[in-house]
Amino acid sequence: MLIIILYFFIAVVFIQLFYYLGVFGKFAFAKAQKVTPKRLSISVIVCAKNEEDNIVEYIPLLAEQNYPDYEIVLIDDASSDATLEIFEGFEKQYPNIRLVKVKNNEAFWGNKKYALTLGIKAAKNEYLLFTDADCYPTSKEWITAMSSQFTMQKTIVLGYGAYEKINKSFLNKLMRFETLLTAMQYFSWAKSGRPYMGVGRNLAYKKEEFFNVNGFINHIQVRSGDDDLFINQAATSKNTTIAYTPESFTYSKSKTTYKDWIIQKRRHVATASYYKKLDKFQLGLFYCSQLLFILLPIILLSFQFYWIVVLSLIFVRYAAVWTVVGFSAAKLKEKDLKYWFPIVELILIFTQINIFITNTFSKPVNWK
Template identity: 50%
Template sequence: MPTLLLYIFVAVIVIQLFYFLYFFRRFAYHKTSPKQEFSYPVSVIFFIKNQAGLLKKHLPLYLAQDYPDFEIVLINYDSYDESLDIIEGFEARDKRIKIVNVKNNEAFWGKKKYALTLGIKAASHEHLIFTEIECQPVSDNWIRELSSGFSEVRTIVIGYTAYEKIKKSFLNALVRFENLTTFSQRFSYQICNIPISGNGKNLAYHKKEFFRNNGFIDHINIRNGEDQLFINQAADKKNTSFVYSKESFTISEAVKLFDEWIDNKKAEYALIKKYKTTHKALIHIFYLSQLLLYTLIIPLLILKVNTPVVIGLFLLRWIVAYGIYIPITKKFGETSLLWLFPLYEIFLIFFQFLIFISNIISKPNNWR
């Protein structure tokens, strides 16, 4: 049995090194290509539901974008606070605002997807950008930077969303670490011509892609996933690009409650089962190898099975991992996460396992 555990541990190390050196290294040392000179007219689309305060705070930042031709489509989904009054006030002052007012339909399950579909149809332009009003662009060149990913061939653009930093908050650091690893893996797979997913807080695609894939119809029975599942369905190695220049970021409000973060992750991770088979395999094999890395090393050290070899392989994996994540954290402006990197990884793997078990026992609330 100890020898078998050692063999499994060696296999796990090999898998981990393969992922880091074959996949993640590509994004870590990726160099950006020259930007496109096109200035496509774009429609920036927001889904609004009782977000009056955020509209007052963030909408002016989007209206101040330095871009020659854009409109903002505000989909008001049956808000009962002051949201509609606020966006109507903006519309009266700025002709770039377009309002799509959607009434709640209790008989229709895919409510957000239905509302987004109406917004997409109402958009004046073919190039669409999606974000959320809880997010703010980091610069007034956000539209310019994100839309630079478009070309005659590239009709889907995946951007990066950071989370605001809260000092002396372990939860905040863990949330940012999980976000960083998710995007670094997503972009690494994209470089290898395996686009897997996107995030609706910073995402763009051509209207023709939406209708070519029949919109959200294939996953309309799932409450969310309008970003993850749609991109997993529509993206391929030819039509997808990604942008990670500092001015292309959006910053999202940070989750402040642990239970809220767990609920969000349960819903998000549950969507993976709807991914394409090869994509699910890539994600699950890497996570399983991470889990086995930490669960095997303890009994191997206790049983003193080739301890120098076990420790040496474990340190090798960590040296390689640090070598990959140092340039990635610089790209995303998250170098402060490096100090406790091993601790964040251990906690994240543990909570991902709990979420996996929880999703088996009971479906998350994103399912019908």
Template identity: 45%
Template sequence: MSVSWPEIVFLVFCVITAVQLFYYLYFFSRFAFYKKPKRESSMQHAVSVIVCARDEAQNLADNLPEVLQQDYKSTFEVVAVNDNSFDDSKYVLEYLSKPFRNLRPIELKQEARLIQGKKFPLSMGIKESKYELLLLTDADCKPAGKNWIELMQDAFSNGKEIALGYGAYYKKPGLLNKLIRFETFISALQYFSYALAGMPYMGVGRNLAYRKELFFRNKGFSSHNQLPGGDDDLFINKVATKTNTAIVVDAEAFTYSEPKTSWVQWRSQKTRHYSTSKHYKSKHKFWLGLYAAAHFLFYPLLVVAAVFYCWWIALSVFAFRLIIQGIVYSKSMKKLDEKDLVWLYPLLDIWQWFYYLFFANTLFKKPGNNWK
């Protein structure tokens, strides 16, 4: 019995849908239904917060006091690395260091030309830090609450060496802001879910913690010093294991930063980010690539199957997938305080198809050396 091409298209559509449902049910549901494990006791570690800045005087003035005034009963310091700034960053740090004795400014006068991007100033900050537990953020980030340090360091128990946090963006009016926050949500949903599945593959430098001993044991960024990016995701991709990585999703443990306000700026930012993904471990590239390919093929196959095979059967498959996706997305968005995106997720999911087209060439485009 011969099989017509519309039937073949429908079968392929069903296979692609099944692949997506596998990701929602096996990976993403782990985060959607995640509950923070209860601990009978909590140890407070001494913490070194590392902030690197280049020409970020205004951001330092706006955000650094929120880091310095954390409600943390144990010892912590803030190591602020001023990387060859031409603005007033040096004077802002000098001014803040007078009332805040736990602020330690470090001035870099000469750029390390063989180490691109943020890795050299970050390495210097880590080298100069006093304490074993390192908590990283950026100059343009502000902790969501006074207990950010407390909550991030609380993840370091039972042999954990890495804590992945959420680096969110402020809610602003306009379509671009929603698209940026949705993309940030999807990224977080993936790296949190993979970590819970025992396959951690990245973290974001806006909100990330790890042990200093882990950094030096793995020779820092030496394996990818030639790349401008990767101080966060490539390092975690190299050193994270299924047993040494924890996630922190308390609302007060988020950091917030200002989102880009133009498509050009956002595209430039994503070009820097995606330039490192090709250097992930093979297993991570496979699972991430399979998810992206399945999502990209889903909507064209849906249209062809609905037009040339049977519209109500194709739409029934789509509706079932939409319900499963909606349950996972809504619970995950509420966890990450992106509740205003819940009712937009069907449209945002369609947008993600165009997102792949819009940013496809960033995977092959060489980014600039500037780490900002």
């Protein structure tokens, strides 16, 4: 039995090395990206529901972008706070702001996709750039950096949406590491020709891509997934690229309680269950191999069974992963996370298990 477990462990290590070196290395070891400005007309789309505090601070940052031809489409999704009134004030203040007012619709109540669809249809430009109401760009060159990756063939651009750093907060490090790992995956698979998701905090595509797949209609019953489910359906090796220059990043404030973060992650995990079968398989295999890498050596080492071989495999895996994570973290300006890597990875693995079990017995609430 122990020899079988050892063989399984060796297979798990090779699977992990395949993912980190064979797939994730495509992003980690990629050359620095260049920004060549393009003169495209851009519509920046922001959908908000009860975001009065965030939009006061962040919408002016979007309105002050250093870009010659763009509009901002602000969507108020039937907010019950002062969001609409603030948006109306911005509409008067900035000539390039267009306001879309969404009223409660019984058939699509609480569904962000309905509100986004109205905003996309209202946008006057073909190239669309999305961010959330609680996000802000890192610089005035954000639109330039994201739109520069469009070409005649590449009509979907996946960007990086990071979280602000909070000093002396372990939860913040955990959240940022999970965000880094997720970005490392979807960037790498996109570079490998198998894009499977993107994040609405920083995402761009041509309007024609939206209508080519009939918008969100195929997953309209799922309240979340306006970003990842859409990309899972619309993105291909031919039409998708990535943007990872520092100027292209967006940031948002991280959750401050473990409970709030778990609620957010439950929504994300539940949405992933609607991915294409092959995408669910590759994600499932990766997370299963991570868990088995932790559990199998515990059994082998407790019996001191080929312990030198086991420890050698553990060292090789951690050396490879640490290298790939380190290079990826440097690209995404998250270098401090590599020093916390073994600890946060371990916690994240068991957090994922907890979320999967919880979601099996109860469905998370989506949107607001």
